[in-house]
Amino acid sequence: MTPEAHSVNDDVLDQLQALMFAFRKEMRRALHEAGHAFNGMEAKVFLRIAEHPGCASSDLVRESGRDKAQITRLIQQLEQAGLVAREADPQDRRVQRLHVTDAGRQLHQDLRERRRQIAHRMLGNLNREEQQQLASLLSRMRSN
Numbered sequence: 001m002t003p004e005a006h007s008v009n010d011d012v013l014d015q016l017q018a019l020m021f022a023f024r025k026e027m028r029r030a031l032h033e034a035g036h037a038f039n040g041m042e043a044k045v046f047l048r049i050a051e052h053p054g055c056a057s058s059d060l061v062r063e064s065g066r067d068k069a070q071i072t073r074l075i076q077q078l079e080q081a082g083l084v085a086r087e088a089d090p091q092d093r094r095v096q097r098l099h100v101t102d103a104g105r106q107l108h109q110d111l112r113e114r115r116r117q118i119a120h121r122m123l124g125n126l127n128r129e130e131q132q133q134l135a136s137l138l139s140r141m142r143s144n
Contacts, residue, residue, distance in 0.1 A: 023122065030114035034107060036081070041066070045074045046100075049084055050108035054097045056089070083107060 024040060031038045038046065045060055052059070060071045075098065078084035083104035089095035100108060123131055 019122070023118065026118045026122075027111075027115065030111060030118065034110050034114070036107065041070075042074055042077060045071065046078055046083060046104070047108070047111070049078070049098045050100045050104060053099050056095050056097060058095075060098075078104075 027043065028038075028040075031043060041064070044064065048060060048063065049055060057068070057071050057075055060066075060075075061068050064071065075084060075086075079086070082101055085099055085101050086096040087099060089097050123134075126134065
């Protein structure tokens with residue numbers, strides 16, 4: 001690899017890292033403003049449950065790469081906050097299906113709106129075609 005190529009790669013990765021840092025900071029601020037002091041993993045688990053009602057903790061373990069005990073603690077914290085509830089699976093009573101509560105649905109709607117606002121601010125200087133191109137490039141990067 002030439003030094004020039006290496007510096008371009010570094011710059012791209014530095015830009016991606018800075019962008020994700022800025023996005024996470026904005027999302028943490030949005031969560032705080034909504035009255036929830038979630039950490040990143042709690043927010044990720046909450047959003048996954050809200051966007052995939054009826055998922056099981058085993059799904060969250062598999063998708064997150066975290067251990068079962070950590071996911072169980074996160075779910076318990078979300079339950080204690082009144083945002084998530086468990087229901088026994090009618091086909092297999094050993095499995096607990098996860099759903100957001102009414103309060104969780106309200107928070108999810110609020111966070112989705114705040115995320116749209118953040119995306120608008122962060123992507124606002126790109127036109128639709130450029131945003132689609134960026135999404136395509138990022139998808140290609142993720143597939144490696």
